[in-house]
Amino acid sequence: MAASVGENSVESKTTLAELAPLQAVLFDIDGTICDSDPLHHYAFREMLQEIGFNGGVPITEEFFVDHIAGKHNDDIAKSLFPDDIQRGLKFVDDKEAMFRRLASEQLKPVNGLYKVKKWIEDRGIKRAAVTNAPKANAELMISSLGLSDFFEALIVGSECEHAKPHPDPYLKALEIINVSKDHTxxxxxxxxxxxxxxxxxxxxxxxxxxxxxxxxxxxxxxxLIKDYEDPKLWAALEELDKK
Known part of the structure; x- marks a missing residue:
């Protein structure tokens, strides 16, 4: 059984308090500010089943986590269609169009998001969104959640030399909003x-x-936190405030 949220964090020596004075907070988008993974999973599952992928057997949650979640679309295309990358790229483009239709109606913020947004705004802390999602998706999600004026910059993985898991998108964010990694x-x-x-x-x-x-x-x-209401997060932010 997995450890409960945050139980293993003792191995890390860094605490948020060491960042004082805090200059910036950087947010991923999918699954971080909104619970979008179920919509992505649904779109992939329906469209892959339609073309007979995996013999027409719907993809599982485990398959989604292992091969799709958090990955850049170019890598997803190669993983799902190794013998026909062009077909894979067209497929993920079509899937993103389906996701945007779903998201425009069904997107919800992660619990406590607006509470942490207020905490950041009240302290004048800089912020940016950093994502592997296509730009059209990112802009739709940000505007659907009413965060267009909140983020000072949007950094998209495909516009960097390498997308996540490489550090490039986060390094670009630091550069654009002009802050130090030691205070972010x-x-x-x-x-x-x-x-x-x-x-x-x-x-x-x-x-x-x-x-x-x-x-x-x-x-x-x-x-790890469950969401932005997690007492562990607020204890860490309070400690940071004291510094």
Whole structure:
């Protein structure tokens, strides 16, 4: 059985308090500010079944986590269609169009998101969104959640030399909003995203919205939270405030 959220975090020596004075918070989008994975899973499952992928057997939650969640579309295309990359790229484009239709009607914020948004705004802390999602998806999700004026920058993996799990998107975010990695932390919900933030030299707070906790812990977040209402997060932010 997976450890309860945050139980394994003692192995990490960094606490958020060490970042004081805090300059910025960087957010992933899918699964981090909104619970979008069920919509992605649904779109992939329906469309893959339609073309007879896996003999027409619907993909499972495990398959989705292992091969799709948090990954860049180019890599998903190669993984699902190794013998026909062009077909794979066309497929993921069509799937994203289906996702946008679903998201425009069904997208919900992660619990407590607006509480942490207010905490950040009240302190004048800079913020950016950093994602492997296509730009059209990212902009739709941000605007659907009423966050267009909240984020000072949007960094998209495909516009960097390498997408997550490489550090490039997070390093670009630091550069664009002009802050130091020593005074910034990241919110992420996927293994590839946590790895990207850690590789960029920042502490990452992992959000266990969908992905298995033991897998997230292997990517070395400072701790895991269930959502933005988690007392563990607020204890850490309070400690940071005191500094």
């Amino acid at each position: 932390f990241v919110f992420e919900d996927s293994v590839s995203g946590i790895k990207a933030g850690v590789a960029a030299g920042m502490p990452v707070v992992g959000i266990a919205t969908r992905n298995p906790e033991h897998l997230l812990m292997e990517a070395k977040p400072v701790f």
